[in-house]
Amino acid sequence: MSRPDAIGVYRIIDANLNRLREGLRVVEDFCRLGHEDRRFDRFKALRRRLAALVTDDIAARCLSSRGADVDPGRATFGAAEAHREDARAVAVAGFKRAQEAARTIEEYAKAAGLPELARGAKGIRFELYTLEREILGGRNDMTAAWFAGGPHLYLVADERFHVGRDLAADVGRAVDAGVRIVQCRRKSGNDRDFLARAEALAKLCRVRRVPFIVNDRPDIALLNGADGLHLGQDDLPIAAARRVVGDRMVIGRSTHTLEQAVVAAAEGADYIGFGPIFPTSGKENPDPVVGIDGLAAVLRAVTVPVVAIGGIDESNIGAVAATGVPAIAVIRAILARRDPGSAVAELLGVCRQGGGDAAETGGR
Secondary structure, three states, X not given: OOOOOOOOHHHHHHHHHHHHHHHHHHHHHHHHHHOOOOOHHHHHHHHHHHHHHOOHHHHHHHHHHOOHHHOHHHHOOOOOOOOOOOHHHHHHHHHHHHHHHHHHHHHHHHHOOXXXXXXXXXXXXXXXXXXXXXXXXXHHHHHHHHHOOOOEEEEEEOHHHOOOOXXXXXXXXXXXXXXXXXXXXXXXXXXXXXXXXXXXXXXXXXXXXXXXXXXXXXXXXXXXXXXXXXXXXXXXXXXXXXXXXXXXXXXEEEEOOHHHHHHHHHHOOOEXXXXXXXXXXXXXXXXXXXXXXXXXXXXXXXXXOEEEOOOOOOOOHHHHHOOOOOEEEEOHHHHOOOOHHHHHHHHHHHHHHOOOOOOOOOOO
C-alpha cells in the first residue's frame, strides 16, 4: 500500500497515535502504581476509545506509512529529555505529550478525510485537560471546581434513611438527575461492610465523574480512592487525618456553631459542613438548630466553601439556596423518596427559583 499523499499525512497520524498511547500509559502508571489512585481506569477507558477510533483501514495505512527508521528525531536526546525532577514531572510531561498528540491527530485527520477520528481525538483531548486538573492540581483547585457555580446538591448516602431496595442504584439515579457530590455515611455495622459499600459508591461516582467523600474513616477513604474525607467534631484532627490520606485528598469538617466553623477553617478544613439549619431526624442527638441567619453569618465569616445541612427538603431548600451557599446536603429528601431522580429534580427546581420561605420544619 502506498503513502496516501505527498506530505505523509498518515505518517503524521501514525506517529501521534503512538505518542498518545504512550502518554496515556505514562500517566496511567503514575496513578495506578505511583499513587494507587483508582482514577487510572479512566486512562484505560481513553485507550479503549482511541482503539475504537482506529479502524482496520486507518491502522493499515498508518503502518505502511511509518518511517521510524528515517525519522530525524530518533537521534536527538537533549538535556530536557535526559532529566525529570520527580514522578510528578514525568506525569506532567505525559499529559502534555498526550494532549499535543491528540490535537495533532485531530487536525491531520481532517486533512485525511477522517472526521470520526478528528472528532474522537478532540474529545480525548478535552478529557485529558479535565483529568490533568483533577490529578495534578492542588486541593484548592479541586475544591474550587467542586463548589463552583452552586448551589449544588450534596447527597449523604446513609442507608438508615433509604426506603428503596438498592442504595447504590438509587444514588446513581440521584447523580444522573443532578446531584453533584456524594458522601458515604455509615454509623453502624462492621468495617468490612463499610468498605464494600464505599467501594460500590466510589465506582459509581468515578463512572459519573462526581466527587466521592467518605465520612469519618480516613482508612476507608484511602482504600477506595475517595476524593474526600469528611470528619465530625469528635473525629481526628485534620493534621492527623492528613498524615493518613496524604496532601491531595480534600478534607471537610462538620460544624454546628460560628465558633466551630472559624476554628475548622483555621485548622485547615478544605470545606465545612454547617447545621442543622432546620430541625432534623437525621441524627439521634441533633445539635441545636442554627437557622438561616446562622448560616448567613458563617458564610460571611469563612472563606472556605460551606455545605448547609440539616432538615432541608423541598419546603425550605429555596431559602437555603437564597443565602448563596455553594452546596446543600440532603438525605431523607432524596433517599426516603420512592423516585430519587424525581426528588432531585424537584429540589433543583426550587433552588433555581432562588427563594422560598425559611420554614422551620422539614425532615432531612
